[in-house]
Amino acid sequence: MFKNRWIITKKFPVANRPRFFNYTIVSVDEYDAKEEYDIWTKCILSKRNLPIGTYTDDDLEPLENRYKYLNTDIATVEYTTTTKVVNPYATKISVFGQRFGEFPVIIDKQGMPFNIKRGDNILVQRRYDMADFVWPQESDDDDDDEYSDPILQDILGTSQEMQRHHEPEELVGPYFRVLYNLTTKRKAKSFPKTKKTKSKSNFGDCDMVVVTGITPITMDYDVQKHIFINSHKFGVISCLVDEYQSEFLSEEQDQILIEQYLDKNIGEILYRIRANKTLDNMRTQLLATNTHVHRR
Numbered sequence: 001m002f003k004n005r006w007i008i009t010k011k012f013p014v015a016n017r018p019r020f021f022n023y024t025i026v027s028v029d030e031y032d033a034k035e036e037y038d039i040w041t042k043c044i045l046s047k048r049n050l051p052i053g054t055y056t057d058d059d060l061e062p063l064e065n066r067y068k069y070l071n072t073d074i075a076t077v078e079y080t081t082t083t084k085v086v087n088p089y090a091t092k093i094s095v096f097g098q099r100f101g102e103f104p105v106i107i108d109k110q111g112m113p114f115n116i117k118r119g120d121n122i123l124v125q126r127r128y129d130m131a132d133f134v135w136p137q138e139s140d141d142d143d144d145d146e147y148s149d150p151i152l153q154d155i156l157g158t159s160q161e162m163q164r165h166h167e168p169e170e171l172v173g174p175y176f177r178v179l180y181n182l183t184t185k186r187k188a189k190s191f192p193k194t195k196k197t198k199s200k201s202n203f204g205d206c207d208m209v210v211v212t213g214i215t216p217i218t219m220d221y222d223v224q225k226h227i228f229i230n231s232h233k234f235g236v237i238s239c240l241v242d243e244y245q246s247e248f249l250s251e252e253q254d255q256i257l258i259e260q261y262l263d264k265n266i267g268e269i270l271y272r273i274r275a276n277k278t279l280d281n282m283r284t285q286l287l288a289t290n291t292h293v294h295r296r
């Protein structure tokens with residue numbers, strides 16, 4: 001895949017600047033487990049009128065403009081097989097959210113709060129190892145997202161009041177824990193216990209996310225997945241990917257954007273995955289359901 005992949009999560013008209021928008025974009029490339037973990041978010045001012053959910057690079061150039069010049073095909077994943085994982089110590093739940101972008105939640109064997117499936121919408125809480133962390137107030141530019149679930153109205157409403165922060169150097173993390181499965185209506189034991197009052201309780205820094213993959217993990221990042229893709233244009237294609245690569249999240253029946261290209265170093269025709277359209281649609285649907293353009 002392109003490693004410079006972002007998605008538009010927020011869009012605001014700019015006061016006194018007709019036809020201009022402020023865009024918030026977040027990365028949709030999960031971090032490489034061999035590198036230092038970070039979450040990337042950017043804000044860009046542009047005259048382009050692009051909808052929320054558009055995939056771009058970090059210059060706000062739609063990725064479709066780059067794909068259309070390649071020799072590609074939308075193909076189907078027919079079969080996958082993964083290197084055997086012996087005695088996994090934890091489960092990695094890959095998720096995407098409007099605020100936090102693409103990131104993993106690591107849960108040990110005893111810590112799984114409830115059954116979670118790929119495609120579920122779940123609520124996660126971001127935590128830091130710092131007791132006296134103080135959140136600034138929400139700015140006027142933050143949109144008022146509407147959620148149909150009453151639990152999320154309370155929790156995410158409070159979370160929006162905390163919105164963006166400046167991280168002190170003493171912060172460690174972040175760490176994530178699962179609080180609620182919106183799809184199955186199941187609460188985790190760590191779900192905050194509150195009494196209904198006129199004022200909202202402090203649920204912490206939360207985001208509603210879609211589950212894009214579930215993988216057992218070991219201490220060593222040497223797990224690989226073989227992906228067999230059936231393309232009407234190119235035939236059957238085999239790809240071997242590592243656990244920390246985005247392509248690892250591909251499952252059977254996923255729709256894959258595959259590219260045929262000439263490797264000039266060896267003089268052979270090869271193939272590579274450019275995007276998983278099934279996962280792209282999951283992210284876009286999450287944003288379409290829970291966001292709208294802010295009106296002044």
